[in-house]
Amino acid sequence: MSVTGIGAAVRRxxxxxxxxxxxxxxxxxxxxxxxxxxxxRSPHAHAKIKRVDVKAAAKMPGVEAVLTGADLxxxxxxxxxxxxxxxxxxxxxxxxxxxxxxAADKVCYVGDPVAVVIADTLAQAKDAAEAIKVEYEVLQxxxxxxxxxxxxxxxxxxxxxxxxxxxxxxxxxxxxAIKSAKHxxxxxxxxxRLVPNAMEPRVAVAEYDAGNDSLTLWNTxxxxxxxxxxxxxxxxxxxxxxxxxxxxxxxxxFGSKIFIYPExxxxxxxxxxxxxxxxxxxxxxxxxxxxAHGRDHVxxxxxxxxxxxxxxxxxxxxxxxxxxxMSTFSSSIPTYLYATLLSGxxxxxxxxxxxxxxxxxxxxxDAYRGAxxxxxxxxxxxxxxxxxxxxxxxPAELRxxxxxxxxxxxxxxxxxxxxxxxxxxxxxxxxLADVKGFASRKSAAVKSGKLRGLGYSTYIEACGIAxxxxxxxxxxxxxxxxxxxxxxxxTGSVEILTxxxxxxxxxxxxxxxxxxxxxxxxxxxxxxxxxxxxxVQFGMGTYGSRSGAVGMSAIAKALDKIEAKAKKVAAHxxxxxxxxxxxxxxxxxxxxxxxxAGWGDVTLDAYIAHKFAGQELEPGLKEGAFYDPTNFTFPxxxxxxEVEVDAETGATQIVNWTAVDDFGVIINPMIVEGQxxxxxAQGVGQALLEHAVYDKDGQLVSGSFMDYTMPRAEDVPSFKxxxxxxxxxSNPLGIKGCGEAGAIAAPAAVINAITDAIGTEKISMPATPxxxxxxxxxSPLRQAAE
Amino acid sequence: MPAVSMTVNGKPVTADVDSRTLLVQFLRENLRxxxxxxxxxxxxxxxxxxxxxxxxxxxxxxxxxxxxxxxVTTIEGLARGNELHPMQAAFREHHGLQCGYCTPGMIMxxxxxxxxxxxxxxxxxxxxxxxxxxxxxTGYHNIVKAxxxxxxAMKGGxxxxxE
Numbered sequence: 001m002s003v004t005g006i007g008a009a010v011r012r013x014x015x016x017x018x019x020x021x022x023x024x025x026x027x028x029x030x031x032x033x034x035x036x037x038x039x040x041r042s043p044h045a046h047a048k049i050k051r052v053d054v055k056a057a058a059k060m061p062g063v064e065a066v067l068t069g070a071d072l073x074x075x076x077x078x079x080x081x082x083x084x085x086x087x088x089x090x091x092x093x094x095x096x097x098x099x100x101x102x103a104a105d106k107v108c109y110v111g112d113p114v115a116v117v118i119a120d121t122l123a124q125a126k127d128a129a130e131a132i133k134v135e136y137e138v139l140q141x142x143x144x145x146x147x148x149x150x151x152x153x154x155x156x157x158x159x160x161x162x163x164x165x166x167x168x169x170x171x172x173x174x175x176x177a178i179k180s181a182k183h184x185x186x187x188x189x190x191x192x193r194l195v196p197n198a199m200e201p202r203v204a205v206a207e208y209d210a211g212n213d214s215l216t217l218w219n220t221x222x223x224x225x226x227x228x229x230x231x232x233x234x235x236x237x238x239x240x241x242x243x244x245x246x247x248x249x250x251x252x253x254f255g256s257k258i259f260i261y262p263e264x265x266x267x268x269x270x271x272x273x274x275x276x277x278x279x280x281x282x283x284x285x286x287x288x289x290x291x292a293h294g295r296d297h298v299x300x301x302x303x304x305x306x307x308x309x310x311x312x313x314x315x316x317x318x319x320x321x322x323x324x325x326m327s328t329f330s331s332s333i334p335t336y337l338y339a340t341l342l343s344g345x346x347x348x349x350x351x352x353x354x355x356x357x358x359x360x361x362x363x364x365x366d367a368y369r370g371a372x373x374x375x376x377x378x379x380x381x382x383x384x385x386x387x388x389x390x391x392x393x394x395p396a397e398l399r400x401x402x403x404x405x406x407x408x409x410x411x412x413x414x415x416x417x418x419x420x421x422x423x424x425x426x427x428x429x430x431x432l433a434d435v436k437g438f439a440s441r442k443s444a445a446v447k448s449g450k451l452r453g454l455g456y457s458t459y460i461e462a463c464g465i466a467x468x469x470x471x472x473x474x475x476x477x478x479x480x481x482x483x484x485x486x487x488x489x490x491t492g493s494v495e496i497l498t499x500x501x502x503x504x505x506x507x508x509x510x511x512x513x514x515x516x517x518x519x520x521x522x523x524x525x526x527x528x529x530x531x532x533x534x535x536v537q538f539g540m541g542t543y544g545s546r547s548g549a550v551g552m553s554a555i556a557k558a559l560d561k562i563e564a565k566a567k568k569v570a571a572h573x574x575x576x577x578x579x580x581x582x583x584x585x586x587x588x589x590x591x592x593x594x595x596x597a598g599w600g601d602v603t604l605d606a607y608i609a610h611k612f613a614g615q616e617l618e619p620g621l622k623e624g625a626f627y628d629p630t631n632f633t634f635p636x637x638x639x640x641x642e643v644e645v646d647a648e649t650g651a652t653q654i655v656n657w658t659a660v661d662d663f664g665v666i667i668n669p670m671i672v673e674g675q676x677x678x679x680x681a682q683g684v685g686q687a688l689l690e691h692a693v694y695d696k697d698g699q700l701v702s703g704s705f706m707d708y709t710m711p712r713a714e715d716v717p718s719f720k721x722x723x724x725x726x727x728x729x730s731n732p733l734g735i736k737g738c739g740e741a742g743a744i745a746a747p748a749a750v751i752n753a754i755t756d757a758i759g760t761e762k763i764s765m766p767a768t769p770x771x772x773x774x775x776x777x778x779s780p781l782r783q784a785a786e
Numbered sequence: 787m788p789a790v791s792m793t794v795n796g797k798p799v800t801a802d803v804d805s806r807t808l809l810v811q812f813l814r815e816n817l818r819x820x821x822x823x824x825x826x827x828x829x830x831x832x833x834x835x836x837x838x839x840x841x842x843x844x845x846x847x848x849x850x851x852x853x854x855x856x857x858v859t860t861i862e863g864l865a866r867g868n869e870l871h872p873m874q875a876a877f878r879e880h881h882g883l884q885c886g887y888c889t890p891g892m893i894m895x896x897x898x899x900x901x902x903x904x905x906x907x908x909x910x911x912x913x914x915x916x917x918x919x920x921x922x923x924t925g926y927h928n929i930v931k932a933x934x935x936x937x938x939a940m941k942g943g944x945x946x947x948x949e
Contacts, residue, residue, distance in 0.1 A: 011878055018886030019874040019893065021821015021861035028820035123806060199825045199833060199887040199922050251823070251887030252922050284826035504885030504923045670881050674928060678884065681925030705830035705920070713916035713926040718909065742925070 005517030006733075009670035013523065014508040023249040026203035026220050031277035034205070035064050037267055038125035039280070040115040040132050041289060042107035045141035045361035045698020046154065049105055052115060053133040060131055062124035064274050067266070068115045069104025077101065077269055078236040080260055082326035083477035086164045086335050086357075094164040097155035097359070099325040101235070101262035101269075107136070108154055108324030109361050110698055111289025113262055118270050118278055141361040141698035145321035146298045148358035154324065155359060163322055163331070163357040168339040168413055174352035177313035181304030185387040191375045192765045193296035193321070193692040194685075195708055196368045198503075200251020201282035202291060206267035208275060214242040215272060219264050221247040221531075222257045222501050223541020226478065228533050230260045230328070237268050247531040250503035254682070255367035256291045257503065258543050259328040263290070288703040293692055294368020296321040297334065297375050303383040309393050311402050313350040314342055316379055320357045320365075327366035331357065336414075336474050337372030337462070337544075343411035344380035345422040345458050345636055346402040351412045361698040367543065369682055369743040370461070377459040381748035385455065386761050395752075396430060399458050414474075415462060417634045424724045425660045426458055429638035432720050433658035438642070450644040451781070452655075455752025457639045459745040463737035464549030464633035464730065481628035482546070483539050484554035486515075486562050488621035490607040492600035493525040499539010500551030501531050505675070505739065507547060510667045514552055514733070518559045520586025521599060537624075545635070545737030548667065553731045554627035561623035569621070570602045572612040631730040635737055637661035639680070641749035645757045650773025652688060652754055658720045659745065664728035664736035672738045673721050679742020680719055685711040686743075687750035691766050709766075790850045794819070795863030803850050810834045810845035813860060821861040821890045825920065832919030835891040835898075836860045842898035844918070861890035864897075873897050876936030877929075884923035895919050896933045897940070905941045907934055 004010050017023050054066040080099040087093055102113045115132050119125035142151035142161060149160040178184055205218040215238050221227050224245040232240040250257060263280050271278040282290060297318050304313040320334035339353035384402075388395040403422040410416050430436075438454050445452035465471075468479030485497040496511055512526040529535055542551070563583055570588035571578040580591045586599040597605075605611055609619035642656035659676055666672050689709035693701040702708040727734035747765060754772060755761050759781030763771060791800040794817060801816050813819045813836070824846055825833035834846040837859040864871040873896050876882065883889040899907065899915045907915075912930050921929060 012881070014886070015878040015883060018883055018889050019861075019870065019877050020865050021819070021890050023821070023886050025820075025823070025887065027824075028814075030815075123804065197922055199831065199885065199920065200823070201825070249886065252885040254922070284828065284831070506884070674881050674884060674924060677925035677927040678923045679925070682922070704828050705826045706828045710830075710920050710922070711925075712920065713913040713930065716925055716927075718927055718930065719925065 002517060004523045005513055006667050008513065008668065010509055010513055010523065010668055012506050012509045013512060014506065025200055025249045025251055026205060026218050027281050029205050029218050029248070031205060031207050034277035034279050035118045035120060035274065036122040036125050037270060037278050037280040038117045038122060038129050039113045039263065040117070040129040042103065042110060042112040042114050044107060044136055044138050045110050046139040047107050047136040048139065049103060049107060049114065050135040050137055054115060057117060057128040057131040060124065060128040062120035063128045064118040064276060065270060066115060066117050066128065066132065067102070067270060069100055069102040072100060072102050072269065073104055075269065076236070077265065078234055080262065081230065081234045082328060082331050084329055084332040085475040085477070086166055086331045088164045089167050094331055095158035095162065096326050097157050101265040109363050110700060111363060112324065116266050116270065118274055143360055143362065143694045143696060143698050145296060145319050145358050145360055148360050154361060158359055161359040163326065163359060165354070165356050166335050167352070167354045169352035170350060170412065171352045174313045174315050174350040177350045178302060178304045178315060181312055182307040183305045183391060185303045185383055185390055187301050187383055187386060189299045189301065189379060189382060190764045191295045191297035191299065191378055192686060194294045194368055194690050195288055195692050196254045196256035196291060196294055197710060198252030198254055198256060201284055201287045202257065202261065202263065203281045204264040204267040205277065205279045206271035207277040208272040210275060215268050216244045216246065217264060217268055218246045218248065220250050220257050221245065222250065222253040222503060222543055224501065224531055225499060225533055225539045226541055227260055227264065231265060231268065235265050237265060245533045247501055253503040254369040255294065255371055255543055258541065259292055259366055285704045288700060288708065289363060292327045292364050292366035293323065294365065295375060296365050299379055301379050301383055303387055305387060305391060309391055309398050309401055311346055311348050314348050316342060316353040318353070318355045320355055321360050321362065322357050323360060323362045323364035325364050327364035330364060330366040332476065333367050333372045338376050340414045341373050341376035341460060341462060342380060342413055343415070344377065345404060345460050347404045349412065362694055369679065370740040371544065373461040373740065374683065374744045374747060377457065377744050378748050381457045381459065382751060385752040395456055396426060399426060399456065416631065418631055418730050419726045419728060420634060420636050420662060421724060421726050422458060422636060425636065425662055426638045428722055428724055429640050429658050429660040432660065432722055433640040433642065433656060435640070445644055449647055451647055451757040452642065452644050453753040453755070453757025455641045455749045455756055457745045457749035457752065460634055460636040461740060461744050462632040463545035463635055464629050465544035465546045466632055467630060468628050478540065479628065480540055481626050482550040482554040483537065483624065483626050484558045485624040486555065486558040486622065488562060488603050490604050492521060492603040494519065494521065495527045495529055496555055497529045497536045498551055498555065499536055499541065500547040501542045503542070505542065505547060506668065506671045510671060511552060511555060513667050514555055515559065519599060545739035548735040549633045549728065549731050549737050550627060550629055552733055552735060553629070554625050556732050557625035557627050558623045561625065562621060565621060565623065566602050566606065568617055569606045569612070570597050572617070573597050573602060573605050629731060633664065633728045633730060633736040635661065635663050635741055637741060637745065639745040639749045641753040643750070643753040643757055645754060645772060647776060650769035650776060652767060652772055654684065654717050657717050659742065660722040660724060661738065661741050662724045662726055662736070663738040664725065665734035666723065675738045676721050676742045677719055679740060680746045681711050681716050682743045683746020684716055684750060687747040687765050687767060689715060689766050788851055790854055792853055792856050792858055794858045795860060805851060807850045808846055809848040809850050809853055812850040813845060819860050819862050823887055823890060825888065830920065831888065832895055833888050833891040835894040835919070837894060837898065840901070842895050861893060872939035872942065873936035876932045876939055880928050880932035880935055882924065882929045882932030888919065888921045892919050892921065892929060896936060899933065900937045900940050905937045907937045909934070
């Protein structure tokens with residue numbers, strides 16, 4: 001390992017600009033003559049739009065245009081789409097409703113845009129929006145996903161508000177196994193609805209170049225190329241070659257910035273209509289109503305055990321709330337990113353899962369950090385922990401007994417796990433967490449009126465998303481490969497162009513570490529370029545912990561080609577056979593001789609092209625690659641949470657957190673640990689604090705940071721983080737991915753710890769002090785004490 | 787439109803602004819000092835923290851006219867050329883940032899914390915004092931480490947940089 005190569009905790013190259021205030025986020029971009037956009041949003045969850053009168057607003061000072069859904073339709077701007085087709089059990093396709101960027105006939109959630117004002121200043125736009133008169137016919141709202149099927153129908157295409165009734169696995173065999181089981185653990189779970197809340201709100205800046213009839217969009221995107229494709233090919237704003245999308249520094253995404261949203265479409269359209277650059281910056285309160293939410297499942301699940309504690313079957317029924325419209329990837333989250341992970345780390349012979357996806361009059365729901373996998377882990381890990389308690393077995397022992405121990409392992413739910421060692425991560429976590437000493441810590445806690453509990457979460461996830469053929473067969477509208485281009489300059493410095501996009505992950509550093517290791521050049525000589533469709537030809541972006549396993553594999557593939565070409569150049573320079581050229585630590589040598597050439601000499605010669613004839617070898621040194629993975633990757637690990645619950649107040653304090661993860665090969669341990677920390681905090685937020693709450697009329701009650709409890713520094717502990725390593729055999733670098741693990745593992749660990757402490761399983765997320773206190777009142781523990 | 791005058795990062799500035807103009811808008815839009823960020827609209831997240839006469843202040847809930855005549859320091863005013871303020875250096879060294887969006891406010895709040903509480907800050911104090919700053923990326927673990935180290939490093943000087 002060199003000081004800047006693979007495995008080194010290199011300090012991040014990108015940090016200087018961020019710590020000195022010189023980052024360039026989308027809101028930092030201002031175009032000459034720009035106007036500001038302000039969206040008038042529906043105050044009703046479900047209503048018909050009878051009339052929109054913009055006359056008075058259009059005459060207000062500074063107003064450039066007031067545009068409505070009718071204008072959008074007149075200009076033939078297409079609908080937003082969901083790009084993953086799911087078929088119901090009966091073979092019928094999912095029921096995707098039309099989703100105009102500005103509602104024309106009806107509104108489907110509080111926050112649905114009904115008009116946009118384009119004005120010289122934001123204050124003028126807001127003032128004018130107040131003068132728009134919208135006449136609504138308010139309809140009864142559907143809010144609770146569990147009752148959506150019997151509520152008033154929201155979209156004509158979807159009777160009973162049902163998008164699909166999907167299933168996976170073998171129903172008959174699973175039912176039979178449950179019937180003949182020694183013990184069946186049953187559980188009802190709510191996976192609480194969350195608001196992603198990246199600290200940077202979404203922003204779009206659109207500019208029209210009339211001379212070339214082309215448009216540029218700067219936006220807060222995790223995948224600018226996909227945005228460009230969808231906005232061109234489906235929404236039909238302009239042909240792909242006439243649209244440039246730039247996602248500069250992006251302040252966190254967590255999934256919420258994957259999707260193609262109404263606002264960026266409207267800004268592009270309005271910029272061309274008005275001839276002025278148009279900028280929209282979301283307020284935080286607006287983000288609560290306009291950014292896709294996450295999770296929101298209602299689940300009943302049953303796990304069957306034989307007399308020895310072996311799991312024989314798992315049966316799951318989930319209602320997934322997809323909100324008022326189908327967001328870009330919403331259909332895939334509660335299906336192929338959820339049910340396929342229900343085997344967890346266990347050899348379960350029979351699994352059957354049914355998922356009913358429904359519309360409700362709430363903000364659309366889509367991927368949020370983990371996306372389907374936290375929901376799956378929560379089901380499996382709550383069942384295993386509860387099952388152990390019901391069977392009177394040690395929860396670690398029950399897990400160990402059921403772990404998959406040989407690889408590859410084909411689960412009954414599509415996935416083929418390629419590598420792992422679940423016993424190793426459990427054992428290491430138990431040691432780091434001092435599980436042996438827990439009993440004495442618990443007795444000590446009792447003396448100060450605290451109930452101490454310990455909870456495990458041995459999670460698995462599928463990352464490295466994804467083999468294009470495989471996801472294509474499951475309904476994906478896109479391939480999920482990644483691209484890279486390596487441009488070597490005459491002086492030997494290198495630019496890496498990647499289709500991955502960084503919004504906190506530190507790609508500028510880790511990607512440079514890979515190149516430094518391979519080419520033997522300092523990381524200062526390597527620049528990583530991403531997020532601009534004019535520079536990077538195409539790419540699929542960053543989500544699903546895919547940039548290491550897929551994005552870096554593409555770079556590795558392009559580097560192979562660079563090395564091969566550079567060897568040819570070196571062979572000419574050193575007057576040797578190409579076969580005899582060896583390349584190591586930035587130096588080309590002729591095997592068995594003392595002849596050598598440095599990296600910079602060869603790169604210079606590639607461009608001067610004096611030593612070889614053009615018909616033999618092309619000048620220059622630039623190579624590209626597309627890497628399509630051969631399988632998903634399967635990061636897994638064990639998180640152990642230890643809590644103290646105040647029996648008087650119900651307040652939970654996390655007193656210890658141990659995480660041992662297997663991410664395969666790690667490029668930069670400092671960055672990986674940071675990803676784990678952040679993921680855990682989001683998972684703790686879900687378990688203890690966060691909840692997007694709607695009232696019966698579809699008003700978002702927790703709609704600002706005043707009401708929606710974000711984890712703060714005092715809500716989380718310092719984390720003990722360790723790793724075990726099994727190399728991933730499915731990509732050239734052995735990487736599995738680490739971005740979502742914490743958020744996937746954490747909720748089950750927290751709830752398993754709390755239920756251990758309070759002696760009842762009857763607690764749902766978020767486990768607020770009030771909820772824990774109420775649960776304690778029904779606990780046998782409390783009743784015994786009284 | 788009232789005229790406002792203040793000193794920002796050592797430079798005197800004057801402008802005519804709408805009386806509704808917030809300090810953060812004045813910094814970002816009039817002065818193009820875009821290092822100060824806006825992460826919420828309820829004064830909860832702290833991405834907008836700057837120093838006014840040496841004390842931390844949320845610039846999203848301060849009108850520009852309220853700081854008439856004051857000395858304002860933003861994240862851009864901390865480093866001296868390429869020489870980072872010790873707190874900035876500590877955030878880089880301890881990986882106290884990921885997406886970087888909350889970072890300017892975190893660093894400004896952290897320096898203020900040291901100015902108020904001294905150079906030897908324990909974990910409990912740091913976590914408590916970070917009550918006004920949200921980060922969604924780091925889980926706070928490395929921010930706490932960075933502030934602990936940055937506070938100690940500030941003993942060596944540049945404490946006045948923020949004043």
